[in-house]
Amino acid sequence: MDYENLQIVSIDDNENNLFLIEAICEEMKLSVKSFSEPLEALMHVLQNRVDLIIIDYMMPNLDGIEFIKEFRRKNTQVPIVMVTAAGDDETIHKEAFEAGVNDFLSKPVNSVLFKARVTNLLTNYQNTLLIEDRAKLLEEEVKKATEDLIDREHETLYILGKTAEYKDPETASHVARVAHYSKLIAKAYGLEEKEQELIFYAAPFHDLGKIGIEDRILLKSGKLDKEEFEQMKKHAKIGYEILKDSKSEFLKAGAIIALTHHEKYDGTGYPNGLKEDEIHIYGRIVAAVDVFDALTSHRPYKKAWSFEEAFNLLKEEKGKHFDPKIINLFIENIEEIRKIYTSFGE
Secondary structure, X not given: OOOOOOEEEEEOOOHHHHHHHHHHHHHOOOEEEXXXXXXXXXXXXXXXXXXXXXXXXXXXXXXXXXXXXXHHOOOOOOOEXXXXXXXXXXXXXXXXXXXXXXXXXXXXXXXXXXXXXXXXHHHHHHHHHHHHHHXXXXXXXXXXXXXXXXXXXXXXXXXXXXXXXXXXXXXXXXXXXXXXXXXXXXXXXXXXXXXXXXXXXXXXXXXXXXXXXXXXXXXXXXXXXXXXXXXXXXXXXXXXXXXXXXXXXXXXXXXXXXXXXXXXXOOOOOOOOOOHHHOOHHHHHHHHHHHHHHHOOOEXXXXXXXXXXXXXXXXXXXXXXXXXXHHHHHHHOHHHHHHHHHHOOO
């Protein structure tokens, strides 16, 4: 074990004792800093790195036990050896152990015992530091691996979220805007950060079920007839069925959104005719942002509405199609909504 760079502090009001310990430490190739004033030594060890403290019990101004108690308030790991007179009783030893002493040496200090005990304490101390370093390294490696895993999951979610685009004329910009609008409203609503992330990555799955709708209906340029609309409405349950059994929290949230984003606050929506708080908050949020973005997006069968026109429709449908609180949050955060609207062009 290499002790060359370790910092040893020796404290004793008797200079002869300090010289003796310095001599033994020199034989061991240990660097030692000596103090005859315990208060000065205490300031040093509290402000500087130290790897071992050797301290006399009986000293003026501040005895060894009081010194140790003060030091242990800041540091509980650095080993401490207390030097006591041979006749000192067990009460002192007990009190010193309770204060945080690791070992004892009796005066006069025996060189062989000193070397053996100091070597043992320093070895254990270095091993402890090594274990802690490895634990920290492992913690960092686990953290990095977890971050990489999350990044890969997010990438997978992004790719899966684009699936419906290959059958639906919606664009990647629509998916991105819906995700950002949803997170913004979720934050304003007071949802926790974790739920904000969930809705951000899950919102793009709102129309995943459209992959199960026939092209003749999905891509029809004109208005759907009654039968065609009934078929189109099935995409909500199709999306839910695809996602519901996933172990991923994001995909489970996506299942909820797929199923509920066409429900209406007044109970006239589909597929289950839910109303008000019966509709999951994720569905209520995505219902508003999806309609807003669909209106402001160009489609083969319609022109894009202006930002103001789409915004006015949300206000008109407040309490009917949409949750009033969510529309109020939309109004309060209109400038942030506009930034997202202009940041993700078609």
